[in-house]
Amino acid sequence: MTVDGGAALSVHGLGKRFGDRVAFEDLSFEIAPGEVFGFLGPNGAGKTTTVRALGTLIAPTSGSATVAGIPLAPENGVEIRRRIAIMPETPGLYLRLSVAENLECFADLYEVADPKERIDRALRAVNLTERSDDPCGALSKGLRQRVALARALLSDPEVLFLDEPTSGLDPVATRDVHELIAGLGRSGVTIFLTTHRLEEAERLCDRVAILNTTLRTIGRPQELRDQLFAKTLAIRTLAALREPAQIFADLPAVDGWHQDGPGTYILAVSDPAVAAPVVTRALVATGADVLSIGESHHSLEDVYLELVDESEKTNRGST
Amino acid sequence: MSRTRVIGILRKELRDFRRNRYILVTMSIIPLVFLIQPLISVLSLPPAAAVPLSHRHELLYMLGIPVLVPSVVAASSVVTERQQGTLEPVLTTPIRREELLLAKALAPLLPAIVVSYAVYGIFVAVIELFAHPGVAPALLQGPEVLAQVLFTPLLALWSIWVGIAISTRVSDVRAAQQLSVLGSLPLIAVTSLIAFDVIHPTLGLALALGAGLIVIDRLGWRVVSAMFDRERLITSTR
Numbered sequence: 209m210t211v212d213g214g215a216a217l218s219v220h221g222l223g224k225r226f227g228d229r230v231a232f233e234d235l236s237f238e239i240a241p242g243e244v245f246g247f248l249g250p251n252g253a254g255k256t257t258t259v260r261a262l263g264t265l266i267a268p269t270s271g272s273a274t275v276a277g278i279p280l281a282p283e284n285g286v287e288i289r290r291r292i293a294i295m296p297e298t299p300g301l302y303l304r305l306s307v308a309e310n311l312e313c314f315a316d317l318y319e320v321a322d323p324k325e326r327i328d329r330a331l332r333a334v335n336l337t338e339r340s341d342d343p344c345g346a347l348s349k350g351l352r353q354r355v356a357l358a359r360a361l362l363s364d365p366e367v368l369f370l371d372e373p374t375s376g377l378d379p380v381a382t383r384d385v386h387e388l389i390a391g392l393g394r395s396g397v398t399i400f401l402t403t404h405r406l407e408e409a410e411r412l413c414d415r416v417a418i419l420n421t422t423l424r425t426i427g428r429p430q431e432l433r434d435q436l437f438a439k440t441l442a443i444r445t446l447a448a449l450r451e452p453a454q455i456f457a458d459l460p461a462v463d464g465w466h467q468d469g470p471g472t473y474i475l476a477v478s479d480p481a482v483a484a485p486v487v488t489r490a491l492v493a494t495g496a497d498v499l500s501i502g503e504s505h506h507s508l509e510d511v512y513l514e515l516v517d518e519s520e521k522t523n524r525g526s527t
Numbered sequence: 528m529s530r531t532r533v534i535g536i537l538r539k540e541l542r543d544f545r546r547n548r549y550i551l552v553t554m555s556i557i558p559l560v561f562l563i564q565p566l567i568s569v570l571s572l573p574p575a576a577a578v579p580l581s582h583r584h585e586l587l588y589m590l591g592i593p594v595l596v597p598s599v600v601a602a603s604s605v606v607t608e609r610q611q612g613t614l615e616p617v618l619t620t621p622i623r624r625e626e627l628l629l630a631k632a633l634a635p636l637l638p639a640i641v642v643s644y645a646v647y648g649i650f651v652a653v654i655e656l657f658a659h660p661g662v663a664p665a666l667l668q669g670p671e672v673l674a675q676v677l678f679t680p681l682l683a684l685w686s687i688w689v690g691i692a693i694s695t696r697v698s699d700v701r702a703a704q705q706l707s708v709l710g711s712l713p714l715i716a717v718t719s720l721i722a723f724d725v726i727h728p729t730l731g732l733a734l735a736l737g738a739g740l741i742v743i744d745r746l747g748w749r750v751v752s753a754m755f756d757r758e759r760l761i762t763s764t765r
Binding site: 226257260263265266267286287289290292293294296298299300301302303304305309312313314315316317318319356359 | 529531532534535536538539542543546547611612613614615616617618619620621622623757758761762
């Protein structure tokens with residue numbers, strides 16, 4: 209919970225320029241306490257710079273924000289950093305030091321009470337208790353990422369920023385990190401997750417925002433799909449229909465249709481649950497052999513590609 | 528100022544030094560250069576050399592050890608962390624830049640003082656035991672021993688602030704180390720000129736130099752803190 213009981217993160221018109229180059233601009237969003245928020249975007253979209261700005265590492269050039277209930281301002285830097293933790297894209301561990309020694313250093317930096325107990329707890333959370341005496345230089349990339357996550361958990365942060373936490377990890381290590389993040393989300397930690405792995409965002413996040421220098425959209429993955437794509441039914445029949453236009457045009461539940469290959473039809477509908485039985489009955493009545501009928505699912509990837517493509521076109525058009 | 532945070536970084540740095548062969552070699556070789564050749568010279572001096580020696584201050588050249596030993600280590604302190612990606616996680620914690628830099632300065636200062644005193648102690652012990660009669664008392668004059676003890680930490684700290692200042696501004700470790708050694712040369716020059724009696728050491732000069740170094744060391748902390756720009760160090764854009 210934040211100091212004022214309000215949003216864990218509140219951002220209004222935030223922007224950052226490096227000279228003439230815009231890193232990101234006009235960002236506005238709010239994140240509720242306990243929410244897992246995905247921040248998606250292609251490379252160079254401004255995700256890491258946003259995290260750094262919200263984490264008081266760099267100063268925004270416009271707008272305002274409240275982080276863990278504290279206004280984002282240079283004089284509040286120490287207080288904000290006390291309440292948050294950032295796990296950068298690269299773990300940044302001291303490789304000659306052991307896992308426990310790395311964590312001891314950061315426990316001191318956060319001035320945590322009873323550091324030994326906190327370190328043990330953090331190591332248990334990432335399943336690394338057995339490796340606490342190993343030098344970090346001897347750990348695999350995936351294990352280093354887990355140490356970095358343990359380090360971020362030491363201070364019991366109100367808001368945890370994870371910057372591309374699975375970047376460069378193999379599938380097994382990625383799955384482990386996903387499970388850890390999901391566990392943190394369930395335990396009520398507010399998580400700000402930047403990623404360009406869409407399945408990661410879809411799996412872990414309550415809401416996502418898509419950024420490409422400016423915010424393209426924000427919402428629950430399902431809401432974004434609904435906003436962007438018409439609901440559709442995909443129908444497969446054993447053979448191509450003889451008069452598909454006649455069948456589908458007469459059905460009030462169907463708003464439009466097109467053929468997507470021999471015996472495959474995509475129908476635009478307002479309500480798939482109402483349309484599916486009506487369409488099935490109509491097809492059977494014409495003697496068609498229906499192989500399958502079901503709602504088409506657009507992935508978050510479809511949403512992402514649609515929005516990023518659109519923004520790329522807009523950018524090209526404006527230059 | 529949080530003592531816990533300063534000690535946290537200091538302890539980490541000292542642990543890292545102990546396991547860093549490069550730093551151990553650097554901290555061992557420079558003092559050996561200062562120790563071996565002069566020892567051979569002094570041990571070969573005849574008893575008759577004692578009288579002219581008593582009017583000279585050659586042992587003060589050993590003040591070059593606290594200038595050179597920590598400068599190379601200090602010069603790599605920030606730039607290495609930046610290159611290895613360990614600086615950003617530290618800067619995301621509540622640590623203030625003054626605390627971080629104080630810890631970064633204390634880390635090379637402590638071994639530099641220990642090494643300087645140890646080398647001086649070894650030198651004194653060897654000439655007391657093995658030099659010809661009269662040579663040791665001629666070399667080991669009270670004011671010089673006192674100057675060695677008092678000026679060692681002051682010179683080391685000055686050299687460290689120069690090294691850290693350079694380390695916050697450059698992006699290459701070797702360049703930082705070379706510039707830092709260059710930055711230490713004026714101090715080496717002053718101690719050498721005094722050791723070889725070009726500048727005649729007096730109590731007044733010692734007090735003035737001591738007071739000047741205390742002020743400079745104090746200012747060094749403030750100046751280097753002001754030069755430490757989180758944003759530039761993280762993004763390299765300013």
